[in-house]
Amino acid sequence: MRSSETTRRQFIGSGAVTGGMLLAGCISGGGTDTSSGETYTVSIAPMGEVEFDGPPEEWTALLPTYADMGFALGGGQTLGIQNHARFGTDAYEELPGIEFDEDDVVELTEGGVDRELFYEMNADAHFIDPHILTHWYGWEQSDVDKVRDELGPFFGNFIRRHSDEWHDYRYYSLYEALELMAEVFQARDRYEAYVALHDDMLTTIDERLPPAEERPNAMLLYPASGSGLEFFPFRFDDGGISTKQWRDLGLTDALAETDVGHYSYTDRGTLDLETLLDIDPEVLLVRNHGGESDSEFREAVLEPLQDDPVANEVQAVQDEAVYNAGYLDQGPIINYYHTERAAKDIYPDAFADATLFDRERVAEIVSGEF
Incomplete structure (x- = not known):
């Protein structure tokens, strides 16, 4: 058992997820000094405000979008992923001195997404839009609530595409979602560094495009x-x-x-x-x-x-x-x-x-x- 398990289980979700919620991704308490045990909240649709008592130490994504964000922000590897073959970890191979061990990542979608896998992973936080679990993989809302309450909160928004009828709440751009993830991981400096690199990339593109x-x-x-x-x-x-x-x-x-x-x-x-x-x-x-x-x-x-x-x-x-x-x-x-x-x-x-x-x-x- 991890020594931090007791405090990590103090993460608080925000109640049942409702598909019709439309919430601004506002942030309250971001940047709080958590060394004294203070909590902070980060808000994302559809969950609303989610409370943390510190950056997650062991966490899981389902989609590679959030796995990549957490890794980029210094949070380490995701515990699980939807499909290894769809996770572009070859991008990490080009980063000098950076290692990513895919063998340590649990495949979550063999025969659906088994709730018991979440208990085996025992993550502090789940960077997953719960609607994916209920609409794609047959979870009941009670399954989502139980994992949230007994293990750790859900935090995520399905932003791959904008064509699913069930997604009737706010979407985020890549860097809007990354900023919210940076607040969770208390990694504002890393977020700003990625923004600067992104801006430089777009400038180069604009200069060279025909x-x-x-x-x-x-x-x-x-x-x-x-x-x-x-x-x-x-x-x-x-x-x-x-x-x-x-x-x-x-x-x-x-x-x-x-x-x-x-x-x-x-x-x-x-x-x-x-x-x-x-x-x-x-x-x-x-x-x-x-x-x-x-x-x-x-x-x-x-x-x-x-x-x-x-x-x-x-x-x-x-x-x-x-x-x-x-x-x-x-x-x-x-x-x-x-x-x-x-x-x-x-x-x-x-x-x-x-x-x-x-x-x-x-x-x-x-x-x-x-």
């Missing part, structure tokens, strides 16, 4: 079957953080002027090759291949499209402008990595020699030596 009329339109897709020839369509103009890099790089969403739907938990409509050809995007961005090498991606995605008589007529396929779209979820570090890779893929003439983020600086921030 004029708007020379930027391609692009379509973001997720394979719907093993064949690689049927896809779920995703819009990247909806504000979700999983598509932030495409907006920052000035791409036009090829779906924006169409009546093609946007993937959500309740809309699993697919896009066939005939529709793809009708839209005829200049760039194709294909997900679910994060971590693959260029040759692996080419074999799995580009070559089947080239071999299909319909798909091969699409401009992006003919130009071989079909790129690995990376992972669904991203905190600040994975976003730096995604953005630089995307810039080099889509605008090679402008960004081939560009370094959009300083790996050594990120490593210093993670380790607290800055």
Whole structure:
């Protein structure tokens, strides 16, 4: 048993989660000196104010977005994750002196999300939007309440996309959510350092981007079957953080002027090759291949499209402008990595020699030596 377990169990949740709550992400008590046992609260929709008596020492996320944020803020590793294959930890491999041991992270979604795994992890805090557990994985509200009351609070908001009907409360941008997480971890200095790096990255992008009329339109897709020839369509103009890099790089969403739907938990409509050809995007961005090498991606995605008589007529396929779209979820570090890779893929003439983020600086921030 951890020596801090007694005090960590003094975390207080804010009552039952209600789907219709719309709360500003205001912060009260952030920066309180917790060495004397004082508490502080951080407010996030849909939970409202959540009380902490100190930065969580052992915590879990479900989605990599919050796992990346906690790691970036010096909080250490998440105890668990939704799907190891969708967690972009290859971004950490580029940070000098920084280690992340995926073998120490529990897979939470084998056969659903078992509540007993939460008791086995025994986390101080759960950086999870509870609506994911109730809407995706069949938890009852009483399950959420019990884990919150007996183990530690929930703190999180599903901000990957903005297309789910059940999400009728406030969304946050990547850096709005990161700021709230920084208040939880009492890591304001790290947050401000990431903001500065992010601002520098966007400045470099703005300086190098070609004029708007020379930027391609692009379509973001997720394979719907093993064949690689049927896809779920995703819009990247909806504000979700999983598509932030495409907006920052000035791409036009090829779906924006169409009546093609946007993937959500309740809309699993697919896009066939005939529709793809009708839209005829200049760039194709294909997900679910994060971590693959260029040759692996080419074999799995580009070559089947080239071999299909319909798909091969699409401009992006003919130009071989079909790129690995990376992972669904991203905190600040994975976003730096995604953005630089995307810039080099889509605008090679402008960004081939560009370094959009300083790996050594990120490593210093993670380790607290800055």
